[in-house]
Amino acid sequence: MRRDAAMNRARLVDAAEAVFAERGPSATLDDVAKAAQVGPATLYRRFASKDALVQEVLAGFFQHLIDVAAEAEQSSAATGLDVFLRTVGVELAGKAGLWAPIWGELAPSALVEELRGRSTRLLRRAQAAGAIRADVTPDDVTIAVWALRGVIQSERTDPAHEGEQLWRRHLDTILRGFRTHP
Structure with missing residues (x-):
C-alpha cells in the first residue's frame, strides 16, 4: 500500500x-x-461497507483491552483484577459506543473470548491469593463490566450526572462485594 x-x-x-x-x-x-x-x-x-470498518475498529478496541488485561497480569495476584476492572471502566467511559453487545455479530468473538479468558485468569489468581471470595465466578466479572457500561450510559444521557463518574463509585461497591475482606 x-x-x-x-x-x-x-x-x-x-x-x-x-x-x-x-x-x-x-x-x-x-x-x-x-x-x-x-x-x-x-x-x-x-x-x-460499514460492517468492515466496524469490525476493524472493534478488533483494535478489543485487542487494546486484551493488552490491558496482560498489563494487569503484571500486578500482584491480589490486585490484578481490580487494576483490570478499573482500566476497563476508564476505557468504557471514553468509548462507550464500542462495547461488544451493541454491535452484535460484528464484535470480534475470538477476541471477546480471549478477553474473557484473561479476566477469568485474573479472577482465579486473586482467589488463590485469598483476595477475592471463592464464590465469585467469571460470569460475575462479566456482569460487573455490563453494570459499569449501564452506569456509564446513564451518566452520558442524564445531564444531572454529567461528569460525576458514578461508574467509579459503582465499581468500588462491586469490588467490595467481591473481596474476602471488604
Whole structure:
C-alpha cells in the first residue's frame, strides 16, 4: 500500500473509532469520512461497507483491552483484577459506543473470548491469593463490566450526572462485594 493510502486508512480507522465510540451504531460512514477529513469515495476504497470498518475498529478496541488485561497480569495476584476492572471502566467511559453487545455479530468473538479468558485468569489468581471470595465466578466479572457500561450510559444521557463518574463509585461497591475482606 502506498504511504499516503496507508495514512488515509489509519486516519479513517482512528476517526471511525472516535465516531463509533461516541455515537455507537447510529454513526454513519459519512460521519466517519467527515471526521477523517476525507471524501466518502476515499472511505469506500478502503472499506467496502460499514460492517468492515466496524469490525476493524472493534478488533483494535478489543485487542487494546486484551493488552490491558496482560498489563494487569503484571500486578500482584491480589490486585490484578481490580487494576483490570478499573482500566476497563476508564476505557468504557471514553468509548462507550464500542462495547461488544451493541454491535452484535460484528464484535470480534475470538477476541471477546480471549478477553474473557484473561479476566477469568485474573479472577482465579486473586482467589488463590485469598483476595477475592471463592464464590465469585467469571460470569460475575462479566456482569460487573455490563453494570459499569449501564452506569456509564446513564451518566452520558442524564445531564444531572454529567461528569460525576458514578461508574467509579459503582465499581468500588462491586469490588467490595467481591473481596474476602471488604
